[in-house]
Amino acid sequence: xxxxxxxxxxxxxxxxxxxxxxxxxxxxxxxxxxxxxxxxxxxxxxxxxxxxxxxxxxxxxxxxxxxxxxxxxxxxxxxxxxxxxxxxxxxxxxxxxxxxxxxxxxxxxxxxxxxxxxxxxxxxxxxxxxxxxxxxxxxxxxxxxxxxxxxxxxxxxxxxxxxxxxxxxxxxxxxxxxxxxxxxxxxxxxxxxxxxxxxxxxxxxxxxxxxxxxxxxxxxxxxxxxxxxxxxxxxxxxxxxxxxxxxxxxxxxxxxxxxxxxxxxxxxxxxxxxxxxxxxxxxxxxxxxxxxxxxxxxxxxxxxxxxxxxxxxxxxxxxxxxxxxxxxxxxxxxxxxxxxxxxxxxxxxxxxxxxxxxxxxxxxxxxxxxxxxxxxxxxxxxxxxxxxxxxxxxxxxxxxxxxxxxxxxxxxxxxxxxxxxxxxxxxxxxxxxxxxxxxxxxxxxxxxxxxxxxxxxxxxxxxxxxxxxxxxxxxxxxxxxxxxxxxxxxxxxxxxxxxxxxxxxxxxxxxxxxxxxxxxxxxxxxxxxxxxxxxxxxxxxxxxxxxxxxxxxxxxxxxxxxxxxxxxxxxxxxxxxxxxxxxxxxxxxxxxxxxxxxxxxxxxxxxxxxxxxxxxxxxxxxxxxxxxxxxxxxxxxxxxxxxxxxxxxxxxxxxxxxxxxxxxxxxxxxxxxxxxxxxxxxxxxxxxxxxxxxxxxxxxxxxxxxxxxxxxxxxxxxxxxxxxxxxxxxxxxxxxxxxxxxxxxxxxxxxxxxxxxxxxxxxxxxxxxxxxxxxxxxxxxxxxxxxxxxxxxxxxxxxxxxxxxxxxxxxxxxxxxxxxxxxxxxxxxxxxxxxxxxxxxxxxxxxxxxxxxxxxxxxxxxxxxxxxxxxxxxxxxxxxxxxxxxxxxxxxxxxxxxxxx
Numbered sequence: 001x002x003x004x005x006x007x008x009x010x011x012x013x014x015x016x017x018x019x020x021x022x023x024x025x026x027x028x029x030x031x032x033x034x035x036x037x038x039x040x041x042x043x044x045x046x047x048x049x050x051x052x053x054x055x056x057x058x059x060x061x062x063x064x065x066x067x068x069x070x071x072x073x074x075x076x077x078x079x080x081x082x083x084x085x086x087x088x089x090x091x092x093x094x095x096x097x098x099x100x101x102x103x104x105x106x107x108x109x110x111x112x113x114x115x116x117x118x119x120x121x122x123x124x125x126x127x128x129x130x131x132x133x134x135x136x137x138x139x140x141x142x143x144x145x146x147x148x149x150x151x152x153x154x155x156x157x158x159x160x161x162x163x164x165x166x167x168x169x170x171x172x173x174x175x176x177x178x179x180x181x182x183x184x185x186x187x188x189x190x191x192x193x194x195x196x197x198x199x200x201x202x203x204x205x206x207x208x209x210x211x212x213x214x215x216x217x218x219x220x221x222x223x224x225x226x227x228x229x230x231x232x233x234x235x236x237x238x239x240x241x242x243x244x245x246x247x248x249x250x251x252x253x254x255x256x257x258x259x260x261x262x263x264x265x266x267x268x269x270x271x272x273x274x275x276x277x278x279x280x281x282x283x284x285x286x287x288x289x290x291x292x293x294x295x296x297x298x299x300x301x302x303x304x305x306x307x308x309x310x311x312x313x314x315x316x317x318x319x320x321x322x323x324x325x326x327x328x329x330x331x332x333x334x335x336x337x338x339x340x341x342x343x344x345x346x347x348x349x350x351x352x353x354x355x356x357x358x359x360x361x362x363x364x365x366x367x368x369x370x371x372x373x374x375x376x377x378x379x380x381x382x383x384x385x386x387x388x389x390x391x392x393x394x395x396x397x398x399x400x401x402x403x404x405x406x407x408x409x410x411x412x413x414x415x416x417x418x419x420x421x422x423x424x425x426x427x428x429x430x431x432x433x434x435x436x437x438x439x440x441x442x443x444x445x446x447x448x449x450x451x452x453x454x455x456x457x458x459x460x461x462x463x464x465x466x467x468x469x470x471x472x473x474x475x476x477x478x479x480x481x482x483x484x485x486x487x488x489x490x491x492x493x494x495x496x497x498x499x500x501x502x503x504x505x506x507x508x509x510x511x512x513x514x515x516x517x518x519x520x521x522x523x524x525x526x527x528x529x530x531x532x533x534x535x536x537x538x539x540x541x542x543x544x545x546x547x548x549x550x551x552x553x554x555x556x557x558x559x560x561x562x563x564x565x566x567x568x569x570x571x572x573x574x575x576x577x578x579x580x581x582x583x584x585x586x587x588x589x590x591x592x593x594x595x596x597x598x599x600x601x602x603x604x605x606x607x608x609x610x611x612x613x614x615x616x617x618x619x620x621x622x623x624x625x626x627x628x629x630x631x632x633x634x635x636x637x638x639x640x641x642x643x644x645x646x647x648x649x650x651x652x653x654x655x656x657x658x659x660x661x662x663x664x665x666x667x668x669x670x671x672x673x674x675x676x677x678x679x680x681x682x683x684x685x686x687x688x689x690x691x692x693x694x695x696x697x698x699x700x701x702x703x704x705x706x707x708x709x710x711x712x713x714x715x716x717x718x719x720x721x722x723x724x725x726x727x728x729x730x731x732x733x734x735x736x737x738x739x740x741x742x743x744x745x746x747x748x749x750x751x752x753x754x755x756x757x758x759x760x761x762x763x764x765x766x767x768x769x770x771x772x773x774x775x776x777x778x779x780x781x782x783x784x785x786x787x788x789x790x791x792x793x794x795x796x797x798x799x800x801x802x803x804x805x806x807x808x809x810x811x812x813x814x815x816x817x818x819x820x821x822x823x824x825x826x827x828x829x830x831x832x833x834x835x836x837x838x839x840x841x842x843x844x845x846x847x848x849x850x851x852x853x854x855x856x857x858x859x860x861x862x863x864x865x866x867x868x869x870x871x872x873x874x875x876x877x878x879x880x881x882x883x884x885x886x887x888x889x890x891x892x893x894x895x896x897x898x899x900x901x
Contacts, residue, residue, distance in 0.1 A: 043409065044235035050251045051223025054242050055398055056235035059388050061511050064840040065231030066395040067139045068128040070403035073219035076122045076192035076258055084199015085215050087120040088207055091164055093127065095156040098149040100142065100474060107471040108138065110759050110826050111481040113833025120197045123332035124403045130392050130840065132833050133232045137241060138480050144245045150216055157209045165201050175274040179441055182270060183336065186439055187286045191260045193334060221252035226403045230395035260333040262286065270441040277616030278322055278342045280443040281353045283360065285432050287328060287335040290405045295330065296416035297424045302328035302337060303376035304368045304425065308557045311359045315341055317546065317553060319605040320355055322613060332404050344612035345445035364433040367426040375561035380417050382564030382578050388512040390841035445616060484828045486870050487835050489863050494680035498688060500696050501668025505849050506683040507675045509842055515676035516576040517586055518846040522669040522854065523571045524704040526639035535644035536652060536660045539610050543657065544569035546602040549595040559588055569593045579677045583686045590690035598661065603654045611646040621721035625895040628719055632891035633712040633734040633788060640706065663702060667694040671853045673846040708785045709734055712889060719895040727797050727896030731807060735787030737884045739855045745868035746880035747780055752827035753819050754778055754810060755791060759826060761810045766793060772803040784856045789885055797897055804892060814881040818874035831869045835862055
């Protein structure tokens with residue numbers, strides 16, 4: 001589970017910017033339909049006598065439902081000196097309540113097979129659950145019991161304190177988190193926003209259960225909550241169930257809220273050493289929040305600043321930056337805007353910082369291009385149509401609008417966006433982009449061993465420990481979850497194959513007036529890059545953003561902007577658009593995919609950027625760790641062990657790119673999935689007229705699949721990361737099994753018991769019983785000709801050996817003894833009930849289809865899996881683990897502090 005704290009989205013973006021090739025994924029390059037807002041208000045509403053507001057939005061995309069309880073309180077109301085109180089209480093909400101102890105809650109979660117989580121921000125704390133629609137009653141009862149009376153025992157807090165302090169310590173090791181928290185303290189000094197909602201270790205050391213009880217009693221009340229229900233449910237029936245389950249919870253008198261009134265900002269420059277592979281130059285300002293009347297204007301200004309037709313992004317194609325963009329992170333009552341650009345680790349950042357400031361000064365003094373304002377408005381309004389394409393996204397959209405923005409419905413944002421003028425944007429730009437109130441920061445790569453990106457910022461946290469014994473469920477849960485049933489068959493999509501070999505899969509889904517096209521070419525750079533041309537695939541992919549043979553970069557982007565389409569091209573390609581412009585958008589996508597410009601000048605820029613990125617990447621601990629894992633499970637000379645040499649990259653020529661494109665980009669290795677408001681006949685016609693002329697290259701079909709490999713053997717590798725506090729360990733081996741073998745279903749069931757479920761043996765034995773690790777999991781990986789198995793955990797250096805031995809013991813036990821009936825039933829319930837969730841968004845439907853094609857599996861594999869899981873026996877699971885898994889051959893790869901000589 002993960003906590004979505006207020007700065008998480010921004011921090012992850014910054015971490016992405018710090019990674020090589022991040023500049024290829026410029027803002028707008030990937031469709032994110034699930035984050036959009038609803039266009040029409042189709043909700044059914046009710047307010048209970050106790051003040052609980054209920055909103056139900058029906059979406060028949062899949063037999064799935066999401067409940068999201070929004071408590072209108074966050075870290076802003078924490079007692080002085082205790083900034084993490086709301087976050088601590090969020091954790092304790094998973095530690096049990098009257099009528100539902102923590103073990104029962106965990107067992108119910110396992111049987112539901114869904115996903116549950118929570119997030120704490122400055123103004124709202126949200127608890128969301130996604131599960132099969134038939135289990136709505138169970139989900140509502142869980143939330144009602146937590147609202148009615150939380151346990152909040154001293155002993156539970158003492159246990160949870162350790163988990164939350166580890167989370168804080170881990171995040172504080174992230175340079176981007178350090179930057180963002182320092183930035184927040186400057187921009188919002190003297191206000192409740194001065195501290196991040198995560199909290200601090202000193203505050204948690206002082207916190208006790210009594211303080212949490214006072215906070216809970218003050219704010220966790222039905223009249224301070226909004227319940228959003230989205231999915232395949234009858235709204236009237238859902239509201240009746242809410243009344244029956246929540247109706248007798250008493251309301252409370254709420255305390256006064258603390259205002260957020262930040263004062264002037266004094267400009268300053270900050271420095272943060274990192275061992276990111278690239279450097280980051282940033283300039284930040286305070287911006288309006290989500291509840292501000294200026295929010296819509298601020299959003300359009302941010303879109304203009306990050307436009308691929310804008311001056312900031314132009315730093316990339318001009319060769320002055322590896323990445324450039326603008327990040328807008330609005331909170332309820334204020335926001336943060338950051339202009340950011342990435343540079344090579346050996347480069348002086350001063351010229352790039354001067355470029356950023358010059359661009360911002362021109363925007364402030366001369367105004368924004370009017371056509372970019374119109375393009376931003378079209379983009380935002382078009383995205384309003386996408387929320388129904390994801391059930392959990394729809395619940396989040398409504399929660400954001402009602403609980404965070406204070407609107408009556410998401411549609412109110414549409415009205416505000418339509419009213420924004422160019423003059424409004426220019427006025428706000430002059431007001432906000434003041435150099436005297438800008439906070440500049442340089443995140444500078446150094447060889448000092450500081451923690452790298454990905455050390456856990458925003459990572460998983462445990463809200464409740466799994467039970468290590470059979471649990472008696474409450475009557476209402478036992479009655480609902482006592483049987484394990486087959487989910488309804490998925491049904492096959494429409495499939496067409498064109499004369500050029502291209503395959504089309506169509507999933508009509510008339511839940512919104514949008515259509516998305518996703519394509520995938522079966523490629524493998526390790527198999528297809530010519531000798532001494534490692535890196536040519538990355539260069540080729542990154543050149544697609546430079547337009548087509550008929551439309552240069554700016555003209556192509558304008559054509560997309562004119563229809564508010566979100567597009568990307570390469571070995572994986574996509575476009576998302578409103579229904580009326582489906583054919584126009586697909587034609588642009590086809591032009592980009594089939595006729596990329598691959599211009600010589602752009603090649604020179606991208607070649608340099610790729611070489612510089614790899615020069616920074618190849619010595620980072622994270623890269624070396626990943627490479628060590630590959631080397632441990634693969635023979636010497638394996639294609640997966642190829643790696644680019646920056647010097648050889650600089651020797652590549654433009655004709656090398658064209659030759660690679662001609663051989664690797666071909667229709668007979670391509671699958672396209674069309675999902676959304678379209679009929680199979682319409683999709684077949686449009687794809688045929690746009691991609692049908694794509695000629696199949698002459699000559700044999702290239703080999704894209706990795707060869708089979710021999711069984712790996714035990715080894716041990718240490719990757720130094722000298723300032724890391726904890727070790728990250730992986731136990732790994734190759735398998736002679738692929739996804740096409742039916743035994744992989746038995747291994748999936750066994751892995752749910754061993755290391756993937758809410759009540760896994762590894763978590764119980766390595767975390768709960770012994771405290772050897774903070775987190776642990778296991779997983780199988782598959783390709784057409786290869787398989788792999790791994791166990792991953794994080795532990796203090798002196799506990800790695802004991803954690804390894806305990807993990808291998810659990811693995812051996814899977815081979816020596818059948819799993820128990822209770823474990824088998826729990827695993828079946830989790831997997832079977834989880835299958836419909838894989839189809840709860842249009843993105844997920846397309847992704848699953850493309851994954852099955854990549855594995856060479858039939859499209860009805862989910863139905864095959866359901867039948868296999870349903871009939872699975874303990875003996876079959878034991879036999880599969882005996883046959884395929886080799887505990888004695890597990891290689892151990894550890895990244896962390898270098899061992900003492």
